[in-house]
Amino acid sequence: MIRRRFGSKNIDDLLVNKRHQKCVPKNLNRFKAPLVSGDFPSRVSLIEEKSSIKEEESFNISEKYLGKPPITYWRRAESSDVDAVCKLVEKSHGFVKELFTEPDVPDLIEQQLISFTSVFAYPNIPAVPSFEWYQWFDNAYRITGSNPRNTLFIHYIGWESNYYSDFLRLTLETLFLEFNFLSHLIIIKPPKVKIPSIIADNFIQALPKDAQMFACDLSSIQTVLLCLKYSIMEHLKIRLAMVEDHDDLMPIVDQHTERLKQLYGDYCIAEIIEYPGTNDRKTLVCESMGYAIGFMNINRAIDFELLNTQFDLGGFHGLRKPTEEDTKPSDINLDDEDKPIRLPSKVNPTMDV
Incomplete structure (x- = not known):
């Protein structure tokens, strides 16, 4: 070994x-x-x-x-x-x-x-x-x-x-x-x-x-x-985000992208947290020593078209359930020359096997 x-x-x-x-x-x-x-x-x-x-x-x-x-x-x-x-x-x-x-x-x-x-x-x-x-x-x-x-x-x-x-x-x-x-x-x-x-x-x-x-x-x-x-080792606390977390989260967002602030203004994180829209969206925060050090926005709305353009999901049926058209067998027409050859039903007893 x-x-x-x-x-x-x-x-x-x-x-x-x-x-x-x-x-x-x-x-x-x-x-x-x-x-x-x-x-x-x-x-x-x-x-x-x-x-x-x-x-x-x-x-x-x-x-x-x-x-x-x-x-x-x-x-x-x-x-x-x-x-x-x-x-x-x-x-x-x-x-x-x-x-x-x-x-x-x-x-x-x-x-x-x-x-x-x-x-x-x-x-x-x-x-x-x-x-x-x-x-x-x-x-x-x-x-x-x-x-x-x-x-x-x-x-x-x-x-x-x-x-x-x-x-x-x-x-x-x-x-x-x-x-x-x-x-x-x-x-x-x-x-x-x-x-x-x-x-x-x-x-x-x-x-x-x-x-x-x-x-x-x-x-x-x-x-x-x-x-x-x-x-x-100390464990990080994961909880639902609050509007008060905006000041801790904005410096993190600014390090990665400025487009979010350009589209939604200086208080974009606070608005996302305060007005989640439907129950399909949740915002989670990672907290350490009383400060929010990371966040994640989770949404049930999935852009399947975008995922299929970026990844090869053919083996997973594009992350969709198959429809009747997908499960319907296709009609196959064979020409005479492509027909399978039929074998004789009886074997010649004099033939060496």
């Missing part, structure tokens, strides 16, 4: 284009590699790095960062990071080694590393085949909604003790932002392993289905640590 690795030897090829930075949210500017969506990885490793600050400069920022440089960005781990990751593993806490066992760092995957995260598309249980984990997982645990298309498993996490309280949540945000399909992150906790507080704050523990049937210590059985996307 071939496992796909993620990473680039030429990290400069993955730099975010500066002219697109204005379209990226502020909290994404720290990424050195662009966001990727739509691909389904077999595994991915993330590296956190801290800024290199001179000693004389560190005294000036000691109060702000409490003696440690700030986290600057995240990138995908590369093969050149093996030595640095091995040193990071040696510095890891005892419970980290108990939780994830001793890693094979070259198999899991320049500068100053402060954390390392390795994520696979299957659980780190040797007895469970990587291509059939879902059947075992569904039978063993009470988790709904998890499937091979929206789930990744964390096989290893290592970090510097100075960043104990900072790195994990930002790493989880990075994974959920980079892979839009991802909604479940899972850690398999071995029996008799204590869950560190930093993981307990971001993950919930799921017990096996038959755990309640046995009067045993729950810490002595294998459990699942689950992190859901909605617990890490």
Whole structure:
């Protein structure tokens, strides 16, 4: 089985284009590699790095960062990071080694590393085949909604003790932002392993289905640590538009087109919202932090002629229901020379078959 690795030897090829930075949210500017969506990885490793600050400069920022440089960005781990990751593993806490066992760092995957995260598309249980984990997982645990298309498993996490309280949540945000399909992150906790507080704050523990049937210590059985996307990422609110949203929406409209304002005036959005005409038209607004940041106008009136001129919809009958004329069979007249040849009803018994 071939496992796909993620990473680039030429990290400069993955730099975010500066002219697109204005379209990226502020909290994404720290990424050195662009966001990727739509691909389904077999595994991915993330590296956190801290800024290199001179000693004389560190005294000036000691109060702000409490003696440690700030986290600057995240990138995908590369093969050149093996030595640095091995040193990071040696510095890891005892419970980290108990939780994830001793890693094979070259198999899991320049500068100053402060954390390392390795994520696979299957659980780190040797007895469970990587291509059939879902059947075992569904039978063993009470988790709904998890499937091979929206789930990744964390096989290893290592970090510097100075960043104990900072790195994990930002790493989880990075994974959920980079892979839009991802909604479940899972850690398999071995029996008799204590869950560190930093993981307990971001993950919930799921017990096996038959755990309640046995009067045993729950810490002595294998459990699942689950992190859901909605617990890490903020959700945008979708609601019906109001006239008061006009001031927030007009700058968005002006960025894309001026024709709407030329045809309907400066208050075109307010008029569309206030006078929808019939119940066949609705206007929706996407809201964040009390501001309308996007809108959609939905109408049941469809211009089928325009759609058929712009797209090849013959396979879908032009998005229309067939009429009687369309379903009526056509008359076919065959000339004598085109008539089918009749075969003899009996076969000559002397003929070799």
